[in-house]
Amino acid sequence: MSARQKTDGRKLTLYAAIAGLSIAAPFIMPNFYIQLSYLWLMVLFALTWDVVGGQMGYNSFGNIVFFGLGMYVTAVTQRDLYYTINEYATVAGRVDALTPRQYLTGLSLGLGMSAVAGVLLALILGVLVLRLRGHYFAISTLGIGFAAGDIAGGIDYIGAGSGLVTPVFPSGLGERGLFYYFLFLILAVAAFLTFKWIYSTRFGLAINAIRDDEDKAEAMGINTTRYKVLAWTVAAFFLALAGGATGNLIGFIDPVDTAFAGATFGVWMILMAILGGKGTIWGPVIGAVIFQITQELFWTFLLGWQRVALGALIIAIVVFFPQGIMGFVRHNWPELLGHRIEAREEEEAA
Amino acid sequence: MKNGGALLSVENVSKAFGGVVANNKISVNVPEGRIIGLIGPNGSGKTTLFNSIVGYHPIDAGSISFEGTEISALRVNDIARRGLLRTFQQTRVYGKMTCVQNMQISVPNAHESFATMFTKYPDEVMDKAEHLLEFVGLYSKRRLRAGDLSFGQQKLLEFAMALMNEPKLLLLDEPTAGINPTLINGLIERLKRANADLGITLFVIEHNMRVIMNLAEHIYCLAHGELLAEGRPDDIQNDQRVINAYLGAH
Numbered sequence: 147m148s149a150r151q152k153t154d155g156r157k158l159t160l161y162a163a164i165a166g167l168s169i170a171a172p173f174i175m176p177n178f179y180i181q182l183s184y185l186w187l188m189v190l191f192a193l194t195w196d197v198v199g200g201q202m203g204y205n206s207f208g209n210i211v212f213f214g215l216g217m218y219v220t221a222v223t224q225r226d227l228y229y230t231i232n233e234y235a236t237v238a239g240r241v242d243a244l245t246p247r248q249y250l251t252g253l254s255l256g257l258g259m260s261a262v263a264g265v266l267l268a269l270i271l272g273v274l275v276l277r278l279r280g281h282y283f284a285i286s287t288l289g290i291g292f293a294a295g296d297i298a299g300g301i302d303y304i305g306a307g308s309g310l311v312t313p314v315f316p317s318g319l320g321e322r323g324l325f326y327y328f329l330f331l332i333l334a335v336a337a338f339l340t341f342k343w344i345y346s347t348r349f350g351l352a353i354n355a356i357r358d359d360e361d362k363a364e365a366m367g368i369n370t371t372r373y374k375v376l377a378w379t380v381a382a383f384f385l386a387l388a389g390g391a392t393g394n395l396i397g398f399i400d401p402v403d404t405a406f407a408g409a410t411f412g413v414w415m416i417l418m419a420i421l422g423g424k425g426t427i428w429g430p431v432i433g434a435v436i437f438q439i440t441q442e443l444f445w446t447f448l449l450g451w452q453r454v455a456l457g458a459l460i461i462a463i464v465v466f467f468p469q470g471i472m473g474f475v476r477h478n479w480p481e482l483l484g485h486r487i488e489a490r491e492e493e494e495a496a
Numbered sequence: 497m498k499n500g501g502a503l504l505s506v507e508n509v510s511k512a513f514g515g516v517v518a519n520n521k522i523s524v525n526v527p528e529g530r531i532i533g534l535i536g537p538n539g540s541g542k543t544t545l546f547n548s549i550v551g552y553h554p555i556d557a558g559s560i561s562f563e564g565t566e567i568s569a570l571r572v573n574d575i576a577r578r579g580l581l582r583t584f585q586q587t588r589v590y591g592k593m594t595c596v597q598n599m600q601i602s603v604p605n606a607h608e609s610f611a612t613m614f615t616k617y618p619d620e621v622m623d624k625a626e627h628l629l630e631f632v633g634l635y636s637k638r639r640l641r642a643g644d645l646s647f648g649q650q651k652l653l654e655f656a657m658a659l660m661n662e663p664k665l666l667l668l669d670e671p672t673a674g675i676n677p678t679l680i681n682g683l684i685e686r687l688k689r690a691n692a693d694l695g696i697t698l699f700v701i702e703h704n705m706r707v708i709m710n711l712a713e714h715i716y717c718l719a720h721g722e723l724l725a726e727g728r729p730d731d732i733q734n735d736q737r738v739i740n741a742y743l744g745a746h
């Protein structure tokens with residue numbers, strides 16, 4: 147067995163183990179549906195942040211807008227498909243407000259609309275904001291994130307500051323927690339596979355080139371604007387879908403605390419990507435898992451101090467893992483990751 | 497084609513930064529298939545002229561045409577896709593990517609479309625990348641990160657990346673600066689081969705007189721933002737105005 151077959155075999159075992167664990171987890175720990183769904187949401191956050199923030203080197207503090215937009219678009223679609231706003235107010239909390247069929251139709255149509263809305267917003271914002279570089283880009287996206295929450299809080303159609311209730315999960319559809327757990331699992335896996343694939347194409351090298359030296363990339367004839375906008379669009383697509391699902395998981399949408407939650411989700415997505423290792427495919431996944439588990443432990447065992455503990459964790463991340471876990475491992479035990487060797491060199495060696 | 501077969505034609509180009517006139521009515525012709533030199537003391541406006549040609553900044557007056565098409569209003573990457581490429585004085589490579597990746601991403605982008613953005617590179621690209629890395633003597637370093645190479649090696653890598661892009665005209669900004677003197681002869685040889693074998697027209701800024709006299713067939717000399725002299729290397733070398741400019745008498 148060659149070295150390559152051995153690593154392939156090991157990889158296959160690893161993937162199978164992760165898949166098995168992911169599918170079994172909600173049955174092993176039925177009391178933790180929500181937390182487990184959040185785990186996949188965190189993975190989605192970190193992966194989508196990393197495509198622009200890590201692989202392309204554009205630190206965005208405003209990715210949360212796509213998440214919030216998706217959350218509202220899905221909820222509004224679910225509502226408006228079967229009710230007027232006034233009617234909805236009277237039936238909102240009832241289990242029989244929507245039949246299972248109506249619920250599924252509304253949810254899938256809503257998620258589809260969210261994805262479209264997220265992509266369109268990313269195209270528009272991208273063309274405007276991605277002209278800026280470095281700190282200027284970071285600050286402007288921070289502004290977008292703040293503005294979005296305030297704007298949403300002023301629109302009556304989506305419930306303004308008092309928020310919006312998503313339809314209650316109908317009783318005929320089985321276990322609600324299980325349903326959403328698998329929805330988030332599918333989204334996270336789809337995002338992971340999509341990113342893994344596009345990082346292996348020209349697109350991956352092009353956004354890495356933009357990260358390393360954008361002027362050089364332009365001077366070599368790369369259409370940098372197109373790549374930059376597209377990278378943000380892919381992130382927005384998955385974030386909008388995640389947002390639509392999260393609104394239904396929580397059951398209630400607050401413009402600032404859940405939808406455009408820049409101070410929590412918006413910061414966490416950056417931290418998780420940095421913790422795991424920016425600019426790698428596994429880094430954001432590992433970072434998200436560690437972050438989510440640590441956070442749950444803090445809530446359970448350090449109640450009252452959980453925010454202090456989280457703050458300490460953030461400082462520890464920045465001080466001890468400036469390159470992230472993947473960067474740390476690559477630096478100290480490069481053989482663990484296997485030196486990135488392409489196929490033909492191994493043929494030579496064989 | 498106008499301008500009698502000139503691949504690049506710069507006519508009366510002026511560029512000022514505030515009150516500093518960096519280029520004043522400069523006219524330069526680069527005929528196809530040749531190696532043309534550009535010399536001048538520090539601050540004479542050579543790099544500014546390069547920047548104007550590749551579209552890095554707008555010009556104040558004059559015209560720049562490439563293959564008979566006016567390019568002075570086009571953007572940097574549009575111009576590069578037409579086959580007019582430049583290398584930088586302060587070497588620029590993609591530091592966190594391997595040499596091979598640096599080469600792969602440098603393939604010509606002229607026919608880049610939405611569909612090709614998400615494809616992998618065919619084997620020919622890899623073959624060509626390795627061939628060119630061998631050509632500049634970096635084959636054994638191909639798996640290293642570009643940022644870990646020495647300055648001189650990065651310069652060679654940048655040159656190989658430019659060749660990978662298959663330009664018609666390559667503007668080289670001080671290709672031998674920072675390169676080990678014993679390697680300079682090899683580099684001159686490679687530049688000449690790129691010109692003769694690959695058919696790439698070269699327009700070279702160079703401070704090393706020995707290099708430029710060996711390399712170029714025709715030389716332009718700038719001083720204080722103005723075109724001071726032009727001619728064959730021998731004539732330039734003996735031109736009293738050029739000698740004065742370099743000795744600071746101008």
